[in-house]
């Protein structure tokens with residue numbers, strides 16, 4: 001979907017070469033590999049996009065970093081804070097770019113919301129609310145061994161929204177309640193986040209029930225809402241509704257809605273690499289090829305531990 005002068009998919013890898021070849025043929029990709037290692041070692045690959053399942057993210061990220069690649073890893077980058085810290089440390093030590101694929105951040109509707117917030121249109125912010133839930137029949141979601149569960153797969157979109165609207169502040173207190181799936185993963189979770197000055201964030205995520213799938217922020221003057229939470233194509237401020245269609249003329253049939261919106265994060269990666277500077281992680285930017293770990297409280301560990309402690313009654317194997 002993007003100009004070939006800017007982006008080219010030059011290789012694809014799978015654990016089975018036949019599957020990589022089939023995908024490469026279908027999408028006109030020049031090279032197919034039967035292992036991720038071979039792709040990581042391909043000198044024509046500048047950026048590795050990692051779309052394996054959650055438990056394989058870390059190993060594949062480290063493999064590609066070791067091969068000197070910039071890395072865009074699907075969300076959640078790690079299944080817990082320790083994994084994320086290890087990947088960020090490795091990227092930093094090698095001076096390489098690393099980004100978590102929270103594609104939501106780069107949608108035009110999100111950019112429009114950010115300018116509404118920057119203009120102070122809503123007044124002093126008081127509360128943010130996000131929901132993401134639907135009945136999803138994906139085996140990986142109910143499988144503990146695949147780091148399934150609502151919070152890791154869907155809750156992450158809610159947390160990143162709340163973190164974004166409150167400027168990346170860390171909440172002072174977190175509490176959570178949950179329905180636990182018979183496989184032991186979190187099925188439906190509601191979380192309350194208390195920020196300084198009585199400002200509040202709350203979200204519900206569910207892999208077994210349809211929720212509003214909208215995210216909103218309210219202030220002393222007005223309220224703004226984007227939807228759907230994870231791939232926003234609509235922004236409503238007061239009664240003013242703006243559409244940001246993202247079919248982008250693509251004729252592809254995708255597994256997940258608004259998938260053409262993946263181009264926005266790809267463009268962001270290119271922009272960062274061309275700027276050649278590390279992007280703010282803790283509020284400072286560094287000259288030279290740095291790394292970005294799209295940091296949000298979720299992966300700081302404390303929130304994840306609170307959530308998993310509250311939700312599952314014990315720090316789960318994959319608590320964030």
Ligand SMILES: NC(=O)C1=CN([C@@H]2O[C@H](COP(=O)(O)OP(=O)(O)OC[C@H]3O[C@@H](n4cnc5c(N)ncnc54)[C@H](OP(=O)(O)O)[C@@H]3O)[C@@H](O)[C@H]2O)C=CC1
Nearest residue numbers: 013014015016019051052053054056074075076103140256
């Ligand atoms: N940004 C977004 O909108 C979305 C993001 N995601 C994220 O993308 C990632 C992949 O999700 P999805 O594509 O639904 O997952 P799939 O269940 O389709 O698995 C993706 C790939 O993981 C690879 N894989 C590597 N090791 C294993 C293993 N041990 N067991 C099974 N598969 C393995 C397989 O590749 P192969 O066998 O070919 O090597 C498989 O094709 C997740 O992290 C998810 O959070 C998912 C959907 C939407």
Ligand SMILES: O=C1OC[C@@H](O)[C@H](O)[C@H]1O
Nearest residue numbers: 075136138153154230256
């Ligand atoms: O990232 C995602 O977005 C859409 C969901 O259906 C999917 O399970 C999730 O991984």
